[in-house]
Amino acid sequence: xxxxxxxxxxxxxxxxxxxxxxxxxxxxxxxxxxxxxxxxxxxxxxxxxxxxxxxxxxxxxxxxxxxxxxxxxxxxxxxxxxxxxxxxxxxxxxxxxxxxxxxxxxxxxxxxxxxxxxxxxxxxxxxxxxxxxxxxxxxxxxxxxxxxxxxxxxxxxxxxxxxxxxxxxxxxxxxxxxxxxxxxxxxxxxxxxxxxxxxxxxxxxxxxxxxxxxxxxxxxxxxxxxxxx
Amino acid sequence: xxxxxxxxxxxxxxxxxxxxxxxxxxxxxxxxxxxxxxxxxxxxxxxxxxxxxxxxxxxxxxxxxxxxxxxxxxxxxxxxxxxxxxxxxxxxxxxxxxxxxxxxxxxxxxxxxxxxxxxxxxxxxxxxxxxxxxxxxxxxxxxxxxxxxxxxxxxxxxxxxxxxxxxxxxxxxxxxxxxxxxxxxxxxxxxxxxxxxxxxxxxxxxxxxxxxxxxxxxxxxxxxxxxxx
Numbered sequence: 001x002x003x004x005x006x007x008x009x010x011x012x013x014x015x016x017x018x019x020x021x022x023x024x025x026x027x028x029x030x031x032x033x034x035x036x037x038x039x040x041x042x043x044x045x046x047x048x049x050x051x052x053x054x055x056x057x058x059x060x061x062x063x064x065x066x067x068x069x070x071x072x073x074x075x076x077x078x079x080x081x082x083x084x085x086x087x088x089x090x091x092x093x094x095x096x097x098x099x100x101x102x103x104x105x106x107x108x109x110x111x112x113x114x115x116x117x118x119x120x121x122x123x124x125x126x127x128x129x130x131x132x133x134x135x136x137x138x139x140x141x142x143x144x145x146x147x148x149x150x151x152x153x154x155x156x157x158x159x160x161x162x163x164x165x166x167x168x169x170x171x172x173x174x175x176x177x178x179x180x181x182x183x184x185x186x187x188x189x190x191x192x193x194x195x196x197x198x199x200x201x202x203x204x205x206x207x208x209x210x211x212x213x214x215x216x217x218x219x220x221x222x223x224x225x226x227x228x229x
Numbered sequence: 230x231x232x233x234x235x236x237x238x239x240x241x242x243x244x245x246x247x248x249x250x251x252x253x254x255x256x257x258x259x260x261x262x263x264x265x266x267x268x269x270x271x272x273x274x275x276x277x278x279x280x281x282x283x284x285x286x287x288x289x290x291x292x293x294x295x296x297x298x299x300x301x302x303x304x305x306x307x308x309x310x311x312x313x314x315x316x317x318x319x320x321x322x323x324x325x326x327x328x329x330x331x332x333x334x335x336x337x338x339x340x341x342x343x344x345x346x347x348x349x350x351x352x353x354x355x356x357x358x359x360x361x362x363x364x365x366x367x368x369x370x371x372x373x374x375x376x377x378x379x380x381x382x383x384x385x386x387x388x389x390x391x392x393x394x395x396x397x398x399x400x401x402x403x404x405x406x407x408x409x410x411x412x413x414x415x416x417x418x419x420x421x422x423x424x425x426x427x428x429x430x431x432x433x434x435x436x437x438x439x440x441x442x443x444x445x446x447x448x449x450x451x452x453x454x455x456x457x458x
Contacts, residue, residue, distance in 0.1 A: 010294075019257070019260075020253045020256060020257040020260055021253060021254065021257035021258075021434065023253075023296075024249045024250060024252075024253035024254075024257070024296070025250065025253075025254075027249060027296055028248070028249040028250035028253070028282075028407070029250075030294065031248075031249055031282055031294060031295065031296075034289060034290065034291035034294035035289045035290060035291070036290055037290060037291065038290055038291055039291045039294050040291065040293050040294060041293065041294045041295070041296075043296060043297075050279075050299040053257075053260055060263060060264045061263065061264060061265055061266060061267055062263035062264070062266065062267055062268045062269065062270075064269050064270065065239075065259065065260060065263035065268050065269060065270045066260065066270070067252075067253070067256055067260075067270075067272060067298060067299075068272075068298065068299040069296060069297065069298060069299070070279040070296075070297040070298070070299055139435070140435065141432065141433055141435070176435055177433070177434065177435035178257070178433070178434040178435055178436065179411075179434050179435055179436040179437075180435055182408075203370070203447065203450050203451070204370055204406070204407070205250065205406065205407040205408050206368070206369065206370070206405055206406035206407055206408050206409055206447040207407065207408040208408075208439070208446070210437070217437070218432065218435040221432050222432070
């Protein structure tokens with residue numbers, strides 16, 4: 001457990017085509033934590049217009065099957081954030097959707113205390129060269145699409161999550177696909193608030209945590225193998 | 230696998246103080262399924278005003294830590310729904326918030342093809358006597374609060390989820406606390422679309438499913454024991 005006071009200012013970026021569980025897995029976990037701890041959350045997007053889990057343009061069969069979240073702030077009026085959560089999703093493939101997200105991340109990145117990426121959220125940082133010469137993981141299902149975006153990243157093929165705490169830059173906690181965002185959030189809570197608190201939140205959510213950051217059957221499922229790590 | 234054509238019209242009810250993962254665990258799973266299957270979703274609430282994960286009034290320490298979802302329909306103009314998802318959350322304790330939800334459920338319940346409840350979502354049905362003489366489970370953490378609401382319900386103490394398919398009434402798939410909603414949704418997908426599809430969606434989400442409906446370490450964690458089942 002970290003003995004410093006935990007950060008209280010959380011933010012999450014959202015964009016059209018964000019993956020719902022990438023956002024709501026971590027946030028639901030933090031919601032439970034926030035019942036007993038002082039914390040603030042900013043849901044940050046390009047504008048205050050509701051943001052859909054469906055990408056633009058939407059090529060899915062069920063184009064009407066989606067949910068919309070309401071941002072609390074825009075990229076231009078967002079409050080100071082200490083912990084930034086960056087989700088993934090189909091929307092990360094759109095340069096148009098990602099341009100304002102990248103611009104915002106660029107402007108705040110080096111002042112952040114912690115960065116948490118879920119799924120292809122790490123692709124956004126990789127494409128901005130913010131993970132160069134650093135260790136990170138990502139979605140195993142889209143491995144071959146994402147990893148070329150960051151040729152200088154030390155991609156970890158088999159990992160539920162990876163913590164890179166290279167000195168002099170904000171630590172980046174990157175996680176694997178979709179549901180891995182819940183596990184990395186619990187690991188993060190454990191570091192900041194202790195194992196007892198993390199276990200207590202997991203019990204309230206009736207969630208069986210993956211405690212081993214190297215647990216990753218999906219690297220094999222998706223054929224992400226090799227001798228790089 | 231059910232050989233009949235699966236239902237396509239899904240709905241979820243939301244209310245102030247819904248539990249985020251109760252909603253977005255199942256929906257994120259169905260979102261992935263909907264990329265390849267024809268499905269529609271209605272997010273149904275009392276009005277079209279965004280609905281917060283924070284209850285009203287909010288007594289949590291971090292009263293500003295929450296998210297808002299945008300409904301697509303109101304209880305009075307909702308389209309026909311075949312599968313209704315009923316989440317839980319602190320908001321279920323508010324008679325004011327629940328009155329319109331109950332009124333809507335009462336009006337559609339017996340025309341539904343399937344009902345899925347997550348966490349204290351089953352408390353809503355129990356309080357309306359819609360689970361009388363039927364088997365159901367609920368959140369283990371709030372067991373002693375919820376189960377007295379349905380004294381005639383055959384509450385199953387140790388279960389990740391319970392399927393009650395009493396003839397003549399819509400089948401009710403009730404699940405345990407919060408994260409159990411993901412597992413019950415996968416079981417539901419497996420029945421409707423087959424094991425291969427369920428496994429495929431789980432692999433995309435990198436989610437390790439609990440396949441045994443009786444798996445429930447949280448019954449012991451929360452002291453929900455006894456000889457009733």
